[in-house]
Amino acid sequence: MRAVVFHGPGDLREEELPVPEPGPGEVVLRIEAALTCGTDVKTLRRGHPVMIPRVPTVFGHEFAGTVTAAGAGVSAVREGDRAVAANSAPCGRCRLCAADRPNLCEDLLFVNGAYGEFIALPARLVAVNVVRLARATPARRAAFAEPLACALGGVERARVEAGQTVAVFGHGPLGCLLAMVAGARKARVLLVGKAGWRFERVRALGLGECMDAAASADVVAELRARTGGRGPDVTIDATGRPEVWRHAMESVGRGGSVVFFGGCAPGTTVSLDTRRAHYEELALVGAFHHTPHLIRRAVEMLEAEVLDPDGLVTHRRGLEGVREALELMARGEALKVLVEP
Numbered sequence: 001m002r003a004v005v006f007h008g009p010g011d012l013r014e015e016e017l018p019v020p021e022p023g024p025g026e027v028v029l030r031i032e033a034a035l036t037c038g039t040d041v042k043t044l045r046r047g048h049p050v051m052i053p054r055v056p057t058v059f060g061h062e063f064a065g066t067v068t069a070a071g072a073g074v075s076a077v078r079e080g081d082r083a084v085a086a087n088s089a090p091c092g093r094c095r096l097c098a099a100d101r102p103n104l105c106e107d108l109l110f111v112n113g114a115y116g117e118f119i120a121l122p123a124r125l126v127a128v129n130v131v132r133l134a135r136a137t138p139a140r141r142a143a144f145a146e147p148l149a150c151a152l153g154g155v156e157r158a159r160v161e162a163g164q165t166v167a168v169f170g171h172g173p174l175g176c177l178l179a180m181v182a183g184a185r186k187a188r189v190l191l192v193g194k195a196g197w198r199f200e201r202v203r204a205l206g207l208g209e210c211m212d213a214a215a216s217a218d219v220v221a222e223l224r225a226r227t228g229g230r231g232p233d234v235t236i237d238a239t240g241r242p243e244v245w246r247h248a249m250e251s252v253g254r255g256g257s258v259v260f261f262g263g264c265a266p267g268t269t270v271s272l273d274t275r276r277a278h279y280e281e282l283a284l285v286g287a288f289h290h291t292p293h294l295i296r297r298a299v300e301m302l303e304a305e306v307l308d309p310d311g312l313v314t315h316r317r318g319l320e321g322v323r324e325a326l327e328l329m330a331r332g333e334a335l336k337v338l339v340e341p
């Protein structure tokens with residue numbers, strides 16, 4: 001089979017590999033759709049010791065397809081089933097799994113290999129994070145299950161309710177998915193981005209009221225002005241930039257929640273207005289990754305067409321186009337590239 005293999009930072013190679021055979025508990029999936037992700041760009045640039053502990057490995061982690069072989073003892077799916085898999089599986093045994101926080105599992109098993117014709121899914125993943133699809137669901141839509149589950153987790157951390165105002169900072173694919181999820185909960189959504197081709201594309205999707213941070217002299221003051229002076233009920237950072245984390249904390253209203261969704265560079269810090277954090281009861285919460293429950297909810301929402309992520313796909317490529325796709329992503333010229341092997 002053809003596959004795009006990661007050998008280390010900056011080193012991506014197109015290779016011929018044997019089609020995998022499933023061991024006990026494993027499943028082999030023929031990949032019909034994979035999606036590029038901002039994490040791919042970061043990983044290609046500097047490696048990712050958590051998501052990719054060993055190289056070489058087939059790259060990419062958002063995918064859906066059809067089961068072509070199932071190993072002994074597999075009951076979740078059968079040959080011929082269409083399915084989507086998450087990119088990780090919790091252990092189910094550690095302290096944080098026991099506390100029902102499997103996204104923080106101390107032994108999270110990561111799975112890569114979306115940019116290939118086939119992938120072998122390990123037994124632990126098959127047991128908890130492979131979901132069968134209804135026949136009609138296109139693979140290109142089902143492949144959104146993983147990033148959508150992350151967005152659901154982020155919105156859930158702030159317990160967003162109907163009628164609240166939610167400001168999302170960042171108009172990348174995850175900022176857009178967060179805006180869609182908040183919108184599906186009937187919140188008023190303010191999407192803070194930066195002018196350019198990508199932002200115009202996002203504006204056309206109608207995910208919320210778009211605000212150009214580059215054109216604003218004071219983003220915090222403008223957010224307050226747009227919310228009757230009070231500030232949004234919830235602010236979510238989806239940029240992973242410390243200065244934007246500060247904007248999220250400074251603009252949120254009294255009693256509000258701030259969700260730190262975007263991961264910043266290691267070693268960065270932000271300062272905090274202690275008076276506001278205390279007297280205004282700000283809830284400052286991190287949001288990381290997803291859980292088996294969120295993956296299932298994401299699949300349900302995609303299948304029920306509660307929201308429609310199709311507009312986030314700006315380009316389509318074959319496996320030979322993966323490198324170019326990631327360059328488009330790195331230059332901010334694509335939202336999501338659909339890769340069809």
Ligand SMILES: [Zn+2]
Pocket residue numbers: 037038039061062146147
């Ligand atoms: Zn991703």
Ligand SMILES: [Zn+2]
Pocket residue numbers: 090091092093094095096097102104105106107108
């Ligand atoms: Zn665990």
